[in-house]
Amino acid sequence: MPKTAKPQAAKPPPLQVAGTAAFSKFMHVLQLVADAEEPLNVGALVKASGYPRPTVYRIVAALVAERLLVENERGALLALGPRLIQLASRSWGRSDLRLAAVDELKRLRDLTGETVHLAVPNGNTMVYIEKLESPSAVRMASRIGTSVALHATAVGKAYMAALEPAVLEPLLQRLPLPRYTGNTQVKLPELRKQLQVTRERGWSVDAEEHETGIFCYGAVIRGSGGAPVAAISVSTLMFRQKADPEGAYVAPLVEACRGISARIAETPVLSAAEVL
Numbered sequence: 001m002p003k004t005a006k007p008q009a010a011k012p013p014p015l016q017v018a019g020t021a022a023f024s025k026f027m028h029v030l031q032l033v034a035d036a037e038e039p040l041n042v043g044a045l046v047k048a049s050g051y052p053r054p055t056v057y058r059i060v061a062a063l064v065a066e067r068l069l070v071e072n073e074r075g076a077l078l079a080l081g082p083r084l085i086q087l088a089s090r091s092w093g094r095s096d097l098r099l100a101a102v103d104e105l106k107r108l109r110d111l112t113g114e115t116v117h118l119a120v121p122n123g124n125t126m127v128y129i130e131k132l133e134s135p136s137a138v139r140m141a142s143r144i145g146t147s148v149a150l151h152a153t154a155v156g157k158a159y160m161a162a163l164e165p166a167v168l169e170p171l172l173q174r175l176p177l178p179r180y181t182g183n184t185q186v187k188l189p190e191l192r193k194q195l196q197v198t199r200e201r202g203w204s205v206d207a208e209e210h211e212t213g214i215f216c217y218g219a220v221i222r223g224s225g226g227a228p229v230a231a232i233s234v235s236t237l238m239f240r241q242k243a244d245p246e247g248a249y250v251a252p253l254v255e256a257c258r259g260i261s262a263r264i265a266e267t268p269v270l271s272a273a274e275v276l
Contacts, residue, residue, distance in 0.1 A: 025051060029059045030084070033069060034145070039077035097230060098130050100264045101221070104256040105132050105232070111252045114236045115140045119155040122147065124175055126155045126231065140214070140235055151177050151191055152184050154206040154218025155231035161198035162220040162228035168195075183209045203250050206233070213238050217249045219257040224265040232257055 032048050033040055042060060046053050060078065063069040067083035101118055109116045109132040118130035125147040133140070142148075150156030150171075160168060177186040185191050198204040206216035215238055221230040234249045242248040 025049075025055070026059055026063065029056065030063060030068060033078055034080055039072065039079045041076050041078065045078070097264065101130065101230075101232075101260045104259050105130060108132075108232070108234065108252055108256040109134070112234050112236075112249050114234050114249065115142075117142065117155060117233045117235065118230060119148070119153075119159075119233070120230045121159055121228075124150060124171075126150060126153060126159060129230075136240070142235075148210065149178065149180070150175060151186075152180050152206065152210045154204045154216035154233040154235075156218075157195060157198055157204035157206070158218035158220045158231040158233075159228050161195040161204060162222065180210050181208055181212050183207055185209065203254055208238065215241055215245075217245070217253055219250075219253050221257050221264065222261045229264065230260075232260075 029045055029049055029051075032045060036044075040048070042053070042056055045051075045060070046056050049056060051059075060069060064071060064078075064081070067081040069078050069084075070081040071078055097120065098118065105116050105118060113134060113136065115134045116132045117128050119126040119128050121127075126149075128142060128144050128146045128148070131140075131142060131144055148156065150160055160171065163171065172188060172191070177188070177191070178184075179186050185194060194204075202219065204218040206214070206218070208215060210216075214235055216233045216235045218231050218233040220228045221232065223229045232253060234253050236242075236245075236249065
């Protein structure tokens with residue numbers, strides 16, 4: 001008689017860390033508040049999160065108790081709390097990359113008289129980890145921690161242009177290409193041409209592609225192996241842009257990136273392409 005096959009023991013379900021689901025909900029609500037352009041109320045959080053109103057109330061109450069969120073005087077609107085901002089500032093303040101770049105960033109800001117951003121790659125975006133404001137009365141609305149699109153910003157295009165083709169092409173294939181202004185490039189063939197020009201000359205531009213009225217110049221920071229680890233941009237308002245932008249903005253920008261690259265090449269932890 002043929003042997004009867006022994007039943008295979010069912011594999012146990014993967015173990016889940018206790019509290020993971022609840023923590024994810026807390027983080028989701030916190031992220032919604034952080035990403036909102038204006039303070040939100042509980043009703044807006046219920047709609048944006050998809051969680052039941054009692055759940056949102058419990059999450060908000062806990063976050064407020066820990067000073068991660070704050071309420072306005074009437075308790076209707078929510079914003080990031082002082083404890084969260086304190087933790088974030090400590091993180092940025094201790095960032096090896098930021099510390100390696102801060103002197104050059106200050107010098108670049110002072111030379112150009114314009115706002116300077118330091119950004120690092122994070123998946124399909126770049127994230128600002130430092131911002132030095134222009135001394136001018138008219139300033140940029142961006143802030144540290146903001147995620148910006150790769151295809152529509154000077155930092156994003158500078159970073160992508162420095163990638164090896166084997167890394168760049170898969171990134172382009174999965175890259176969302178939303179339109180922000182009438183100048184945003186949303187077609188891959190044209191974006192590839194822009195990146196080729198950037199690669200050849202060593203710096204990128206955002207010609208009112210992310211925000212109308214703002215023109216940015218970008219250049220890449222490289223690690224010891226030559227891989228891009230970050231990028232810097234100089235952002236100027238169109239109405240006050242200087243007559244010789246390459247001399248006024250690009251030359252000091254490229255020099256700053258060169259100096260930072262030389263410095264971080266001596267720091268092994270900063271020499272990898274993934275820094276977030």
